[in-house]
């Protein structure tokens with residue numbers, strides 16, 4: 407009996423020793439791997455630093471990790487990363503155009519661009535690819551490689567396929583759909599005005615922009631402003647569960663529920679889109695070719711263009727059902743359009759209302775322009791727009807207001823992958839780009855005081871003056887939709903959409919932020935402004951106004 411005891415004891419002890427040794431070996435391998443990766447991550451920055459390239463004080467072990475905490479301390483906890491980077495640029499010399507940033511292991515190697523000439527070089531003069539780091543951001547939203555993240559011939563083919571759906575003429579032809587959805591939005595604003603309640607403007611606007619992009623993409627009404635729609639709800643849920651690169655809270659970053667919820671949302675979106683694809687394909691097969699270019703007023707919605715592209719590859723012998731590969735591809739593109747098409751537009755609508763409410767003189771000019779173009783009877787505006795959609799192109803001041811909102815509060819930015827044979831020229835310095843993710847920081851470029859006069863002021867007039875006027879926008883300074891081949895495919899829709907919204911709302915309502923009231927209801931000691939701005943931008947898909955833009959709306963004159 408005692409022998410059994412000893413052998414068991416020895417066996418158990420050996421087992422624990424084995425376990426301990428394995429643990430130590432794994433830990434040592436992990437540490438060695440971490441050191442190896444760290445060394446290779448820091449090495450290029452060491453060279454750049456020694457060569458005097460623009461960057462904050464760099465440390466061989468910590469890189470730039472210690473630069474950010476003092477800045478983050480001065481900002482609200484949820485502010486978007488670009489705010490911290492812009493502030494960082496103010497803290498060292500030689501930083502008015504670009505600077506390198508080494509944030510490993512919390513971030514990828516960055517070359518941050520803050521000046522128009524360098525942005526032009528990055529996106530227009532060189533044909534640089536979209537880098538891999540964009541993929542994890544888009545994966546939960548689109549479900550795979552998509553028009554935004556693709557490169558090379560795959561991207562060229564897809565872009566050429568979808569371009570016709572976003573031409574100025576075709577988008578203007580969507581006026582009746584846009585007015586229809588906007589009238590629902592206006593009715594919801596009326597209900598809020600009657601109810602005299604505090605509400606989130608961003609929230610109701612997001613559902614509205616989803617309904618617009620739903621029509622443009624799927625050729626069918628989602629009606630998510632008024633009722634539950636599985637696709638729209640899953641997309642909004644996916645955005646709200648999205649984890650951003652700058653998320654430091656480990657409980658949010660590694661929330662075990664996230665993959666489950668995102669998987670379920672993905673499945674809901676794919677199932678919905680798959681059914682729409684099947685339905686539309688059957689209509690194509692059985693009907694006169696609804697999306698056919700030979701049919702007058704043919705639809706060029708994203709879904710129809712995708713199916714047309716598929717059919718054109720079938721050599722006059724279309725199969726009875728869509729192939730699984732095509733369906734997978736189309737689902738991904740459609741999900742991307744639904745996300746990109748609603749998220750940033752909503753934010754811009756909120757900021758347009760916000761800036762107008764802070765600048766009564768601009769609001770007065772805007773209303774005068776609408777009175778002049780549509781007449782003083784505001785009940786007729788929608789019908790006038792339906793009868794003469796072209797009138798929407800006769801609103802120069804309205805367009806200037808929207809551009810100024812986009813300049814001051816850009817909802818997105820751009821990124822390109824650097825290359826060993828590409829250097830950017832900044833004054834007399836050559837900036838190597840190899841191994842860097844070149845981040846064109848629209849916030850910083852569009853407020854760069856070296857190029858823009860009165861950069862932080864809301865001045866719609868700058869979009870209406872002659873080139874000799876000091877206020878005139880600098881070349882390449884307005885990048886909100888980027889320039890060059892990878893520019894935003896949806897920009898015409900954005901302008902049309904927001905112009906219609908303003909035309910149908912500003913003369914009926916006074917829309918004001920209610921941040922003071924919100925802060926009274928949600929007291930906290932935390933910092934709540936960025937450069938004195940309470941409606942600062944946070945990452946939530948694209949950049950959105952903090953706290954969903956709490957707001958109150960009243961009928962004008964009440």
Ligand code: HEM
Nearest residue numbers: 554746747750751817818820821886887888892894895896
């Ligand atoms: C205020 C609203 C919007 C802003 C600020 C915005 C901004 C941008 C920017 C900056 C890019 C280029 C990114 C880069 O170069 O890395 C882009 C690309 C893109 N946008 Fe938008 N966008 C808006 C609305 C829309 C809408 C309404 C749609 C859909 C109809 C859309 C669909 C896309 C797509 C598909 C791309 C990728 C294009 C390509 O690479 O070929 N966006 N957007």
